[in-house]
Amino acid sequence: MRIAKATQAGKHRKAQALQWLLTHSRAAKLLAVHRVTTNRGAKTPGVDKVIWRTGRQKLQAALNLKRHGYKPLPLRRHYIPKPNGKLRPLSIPTMHDRAMQALYALALAPIAETLADRNSYGFREGRRCADALEQCFNTLSRKSSASWILEGDIRACFDEINHDWLLQHVPMDKLLLQKWLKAGYWEKEQLFPTAAGTPQGGLISPLLANLALDGMEQAVKAVAAQPDKVNLVRYADDFVVTGTTRELLEQKIKPALVAFLQQRGLELSEQKTAITHIQTGFDFLGHTVRKFEDKLLIIPAERKVKILREKIRQKVQSASGFTQERLLRQLNPLLRGWANYYRNSCASQTFGKLDRYVFWRLWRWAARRHPTKTTAWRKRKYFSATAGKWDFGVHVRRKDGEHRVLKIYRLDRTKIERHIKVKGQANPYDSQYTEYFEKRRCFAWRVLWGGKQATPAKAP
Numbered sequence: 501m502r503i504a505k506a507t508q509a510g511k512h513r514k515a516q517a518l519q520w521l522l523t524h525s526r527a528a529k530l531l532a533v534h535r536v537t538t539n540r541g542a543k544t545p546g547v548d549k550v551i552w553r554t555g556r557q558k559l560q561a562a563l564n565l566k567r568h569g570y571k572p573l574p575l576r577r578h579y580i581p582k583p584n585g586k587l588r589p590l591s592i593p594t595m596h597d598r599a600m601q602a603l604y605a606l607a608l609a610p611i612a613e614t615l616a617d618r619n620s621y622g623f624r625e626g627r628r629c630a631d632a633l634e635q636c637f638n639t640l641s642r643k644s645s646a647s648w649i650l651e652g653d654i655r656a657c658f659d660e661i662n663h664d665w666l667l668q669h670v671p672m673d674k675l676l677l678q679k680w681l682k683a684g685y686w687e688k689e690q691l692f693p694t695a696a697g698t699p700q701g702g703l704i705s706p707l708l709a710n711l712a713l714d715g716m717e718q719a720v721k722a723v724a725a726q727p728d729k730v731n732l733v734r735y736a737d738d739f740v741v742t743g744t745t746r747e748l749l750e751q752k753i754k755p756a757l758v759a760f761l762q763q764r765g766l767e768l769s770e771q772k773t774a775i776t777h778i779q780t781g782f783d784f785l786g787h788t789v790r791k792f793e794d795k796l797l798i799i800p801a802e803r804k805v806k807i808l809r810e811k812i813r814q815k816v817q818s819a820s821g822f823t824q825e826r827l828l829r830q831l832n833p834l835l836r837g838w839a840n841y842y843r844n845s846c847a848s849q850t851f852g853k854l855d856r857y858v859f860w861r862l863w864r865w866a867a868r869r870h871p872t873k874t875t876a877w878r879k880r881k882y883f884s885a886t887a888g889k890w891d892f893g894v895h896v897r898r899k900d901g902e903h904r905v906l907k908i909y910r911l912d913r914t915k916i917e918r919h920i921k922v923k924g925q926a927n928p929y930d931s932q933y934t935e936y937f938e939k940r941r942c943f944a945w946r947v948l949w950g951g952k953q954a955t956p957a958k959a960p
Contacts, residue, residue: 504610504929519607529562532602546594547576547686565603572597572679575699577687591685591699601704608672610929612707617717618924622736623706625928626937629785630844632735633798634921636789639731639742641796646729646742650749651782653772657737659697661712662765670711712764719760723752740784749775787845798845808838816861824894828906835909844919851911862892
């Protein structure tokens with residue numbers, strides 16, 4: 501909070517001194533190691549093949565987080581498939597390098613949050629995809645809203661950011677930053693240099709990318725005659741810009757974006773960048789945003805629905821030898837996660853169609869297992885665990901010895917509710933917003949702190 505306060509006041513030397521204190525504190529080092537050893541990549545080693553498992557190893561790792569004599573090891577290159585069939589390069593630092601990045605990210609995050617654009621929502625504390633989509637709704641839902649949208653996508657954003665720009669503008673230890681950027685990567689028993697970009701796999705990379713793209717909102721508003729009609733909503737390197745006319749977006753907004761990105765060594769992806777009318781609709785963060793006459797609807801994108809159906813089909817077809825319980829434990833996390841992501845959109849109709857698709861897939865699974873049995877027999881065996889309902893379920897025994905019904909997750913039983921967007925100027929490192937973010941985390945606008953039900957109040 502003191503770093504954020506100093507940054508707001510323009511006291512950059514004081515913020516730098518506070519960063520030094522934080523990165524040399526024992527508590528921050530322990531927190532950095534805890535973050536590295538508890539995230540999803542905790543069991544993924546770097547080129548040294550070292551993983552911290554025991555408490556003694558973690559404590560010793562925290563004590564070894566020292567700037568003096570530090571030299572990062574090369575990154576381990578790994579490739580993951582993309583939806584379009586191509587491969588995305590993933591560069592994985594060692595555990596020690598990840599912990600060092602996490603330590604210095606603690607000191608850089610308050611500055612990044614203080615300097616961030618109001619409508620930037622990716623890789624930021626207290627913000628998520630639903631906030632970006634709600635901002636799209638607020639911007640486009642009125643009758644007087646702009647009707648044209650520029651869908652923007654930055655080509656290979658993480659891989660192409662200019663190192664010189666980062667070293668000149670990122671407010672952190674320049675020596676360490678340069679070491680991380682120039683560490684190189686190890687692939688096929690050979691060391692390759694890194695001339696540009698930040699590693700997709702480094703803990704500090706999302707912060708660096710956000711700092712590089714902050715200022716885009718001011719850049720597009722500066723060239724518009726009516727700045728209030730030009731709105732930018734960005735999530736990481738995906739963004740949309742609204743405008744009153746197609747000519748405005750083509751002749752002013754797009755050149756301003758190209759110039760802004762060029763300074764940072766980036767460029768727009770011509771394949772994914774398009775200008776569309778709101779009546780035609782556009783896809784953003786897995787949703788389709790489209791206006792039907794004067795009514796704006798945000799629904800799950802058809803492409804994402806097809807991907808989910810394909811995943812369900814593959815899981816059910818590959819489970820021909822599974823027990824009913826094992827199949828349920830594979831399907832339920834997939835269905836529940838998908839429903840929770842889309843529960844803030846107009847997804848009721850989509851949920852119902854998917855439930856019917858899941859039902860018939862499971863019915864065919866049961867028919868393949870018992871081709872000579874009758875319909876009534878299959879229903880009794882697989883669809884009668886819940887009395888009076890055709891739910892695919894089974895009775896299972898819990899660890900305490902009690903029985904319960906494990907049944908398929910029904911998407912149409914997910915409650916559709918409007919998301920309450922985070923305030924654009926809210927900063928989790930500003931003391932005046934401490935209570936605000938606590939309430940957002942604890943849903944305190946619905947339930948009082950004592951656990952008693954509160955009367956409906958205005959949401960934050």
